[in-house]
Amino acid sequence: MKKSPLPMETTVRSEKQLYGEDGLVNLLRQHFGHSEFRGKQLEAIEAVLSGRDCFCLMPTGGGKSMCYQIPALAKSGIVLVISPLIALMENQVAALKEKGITAEYLSSTQIPHVKEKIYRELDLGKPSLRLLYVTPELVATAGFMSKITKLYTRGLLNLIAVDEAHCVSTWGHDFRPSYRKLSSLRNHLPDVPVLALTATAVPKVQKDVIESLCLQDPLVLKTSFNRPNIFYEVRYKDLLDDAYRDLSNLLKSSSGVCSIIYCLERTTCDDLSAYLSKAGISCAAYHAGLNNKVRSSVLNDWISSKIQVVIATVAFGMGIDRKDVRIVCHFNIPKSMEAFYQESGRAGRDQLPSRSLLYYGLDDRKRMEFIVSNVKSKKSQSVGSQDSLLKKSLADLNQMVEYCEGFDCRRKKLLGSFGEQVSSSFCGKTCDVCKHPNLVAKHLEELAQASSNYRKNGLSPIFINSLPNMDAEKTEFWNREDEASISDEDISDSDDGVEVVNTLTRSKLSSKSGLNERLEYLERAEEAYLKKNGPSKQAGSDKKAISETLREAAKQRLSNALKQAQQRLGNSMTEFKESASVLENECYKKYVKVGKTFYNSQVASTVRWLSSATISEINDRLHSGSTKTNCAANLNSMPPLPVISDQDPQPPELNNDKNQDRALPEASSRSLQMEIPSQEITLPPILSFSEFVSKKGKEGQSSPSSAQGKHLMKRSTAEPGKHARNDAEKRGRLQ
Ligand SMILES: Nc1ncnc2c1ncn2[C@@H]1O[C@H](COP(=O)(O)OP(=O)(O)OP(=O)(O)O)[C@@H](O)[C@H]1O
């Protein structure tokens, strides 16, 4: 539909003076305290105030919000802002209110009387409201559209700003089906200028956004993607003894700076959060598995500096404006350079020196490849379109892998992925490759070696050992869409109107859904499947069975971890194999019916636990008896359980073997001869790492075992320092 040339009949003469550059700069100074416009802000503002559509591509933290906030002040009437996340809306509205600017948001999380008040305000002859933030889902509802159309016919709708506009495009990294429907705005509200804003849009996405939103002859504004104040670095998990500890040390040595840590999965967020809390770091997890209230409170605590570190899935942070984030860490490989740019770009929005740190692991890479290759819908999409999306997702991931595994300047690589060509010297040693080329080259060599070892062994150290086969149909849970029930709960707003919910629910199964959405969905599907069917129904497949070889490899890992624990704690413990056998048996009993995926996770979690447990905790776990367990009938009796003594400590020695925490392909002949009990033995209940840590927290310091723990902790706290040094030596000092 054609736009009429003269929108905004309601503009009053006196306001016109504000349209001049000086008037606009005055608004900026008066309301926001900034002295000058940045980059292309002024051009964007002038364009929309003149009634022209505008597509605005500015880097993360570039100040895109100002491009619609100033117009809201420059004219009477309302600016409608479409935003993808409730948290983001809350954040911006609160900041505006603090500055005395009238702004509100509408979302499903608000109580009815607040919503009604806002709707009443919209019906007023002259609403005092300047900015109204809404979700795309709400825009799609008939009720809201009718309200906004009335506002429009009264000449009170100044501008429609579509924030994070890349969500419109199926080619973008955060596609939101509801964004697609925003095209209807142009039909209903033809005269209102539309401003599309994004920090990440490759040329194809730009075109798609402009077409999908029906922008007419838009002013296209682009600035460089470069973020000169961010130092880019990659650390290689496979070359570190313990990535958790490495990160913990880094955060501790950065003296409590504001940080975001992104993880692929909720469980990693919880585990890592528990680990870091225990290490004394002020932090909290944030993901879609937590309810709105908890998420809101984590967000508020983080924004108000009550906590310094948020450990989150990618659900956190889109557009969140905390200026002084000093470290953004990706604990798992992101799915694309676009996603990486967007997320790492949350660092240093105040333009001060900041860090992007990515922990790259070969397992993570496999895992992502697996997810990307196998998340596809059986419904509605043509094979051709699924294939091309799959190819794109794999190509996107591949770029990310090249960023990590390549020996190119990281900045150059990042900018290159957006079509910006720069020379390596452009970086000015603000990435690890440019700053420490020899060290990074050495790490890459070691990584290549580790990679070929994995291939030879056919087993991955931590993750699902069936992944090298990459056979999705036979892999547990990842594509069980059919059995899943979908939770309405989402980080984004999705419950304004039944029709919208239904549409969204269907759309979540679409192969075109954003990968974030699909990952969240799959995680929920997995949980729902387990809940509904119980573990027993999932047993029976040979592919899921926990083989003897796998069990032996797990025992070996646990035995190595026990050895390390001994070195850390300086105790004389010799019966590693028997103890490892007990711990392995716990994992086996718990997950024998569920399958090897969960079994492997439990083993990994136990290994992690061993890296920080005290002597008394290890003894408790090996000896306390609350869970009765039947062991295989054809096995002989268990040797006496080893007692780990706190006496006569040996001087600790650090084990530098990088392979010590890896599952071995073959069981050692000694461990194969190990005897396992035939009669009933008692085992302690098995806690997940996070359960364990929170339980310990609750127990406090008063119990006898914790007194002993305290004594032991004194000694053991000295040891991680040595381990940390060990990690640092291996990694070298990258900064
Ligand atoms: N002209 C300016 N001068 C100084 N600071 C500014 C200016 N414009 C905006 N800022 C500040 O820059 C910070 C980032 O702004 P904003 O949140 O609008 O960025 P953004 O481009 O939307 O980033 P993202 O893509 O991450 O959402 C804010 O703290 C804002 O106050």
Ligand SMILES: [Mg+2]
């Ligand atoms: Mg923004």
